[in-house]
Amino acid sequence: MSQYILHYFNIQARAEAAYLIALQGQIPNFERKFVSSFAESELKKQAPFGQVPLLEIVSSNTLLAQSIAICQYLAELGKLLPSQQAENSSEQGALLDAIALQYVLGVDEFRSEAYRLHRNTTEESKDNDMKTWKEGRMLFFLGKFESFLEKIKEWFLGR
Incomplete structure (x- = not known):
């Protein structure tokens, strides 16, 4: 049985979703290791894109990068994808997987x-940038998310 090690910084960011998916999917032999000094580490030299998060799949000596790819892999391992539910036909299951991924990417x-706004704003433009964000793109996204939820009758996706 494979051992899986999720390497990431000790903050609730992109990799935290992968950790929660592994817990929900009850992935055996799963552990997380927080990275404190990644800049000069051997792990960084081996990482496909030179960054964390990384999922180390020990049995195949593989490092999987990019948080969404890691989440997708762990969701498949944990049989959490809609297409893996018995009542979903292959076409319907594939569509449900794509819809789920659409929400994840959204x-x-x-x-x-939102992060870019906080990183790229200056002290002088902070208030105006925040107002523009809240009245523009933030409302756009939240409106879309709300409309998705309003259409739900019983389940968000699948069963």
Whole structure:
């Protein structure tokens, strides 16, 4: 049985979702290791994109990078994807997987724009930038998320 090690910084950011998916999917032999000094580490030299998060799959000596790819892999291992539910046909299951990924990527884009606002704003433009964000893109995203939820009758996706 494989051992899985999730390497990431000790903050609740992109990799935290992978950790929660592993818990929900009850992935055996899963552990997380917080990285404190990644800049000069051997792990960074081996990382596909030179950054964390990384999922180390010990049995195959593989490092999987990029948080969404890691989440997708762990969700498949934990049989958490809609297409893995017995009542979903292959076409219906594939569509449900794509819809689920659409929501994941939409939330990721929202989060990226919000983080970018906080990183790229200056003290002088901070108030105006925040007002523009709240009245523009933030409302756009939240409106979309709310409309998705309003359409739900019983389940968000699948069963």
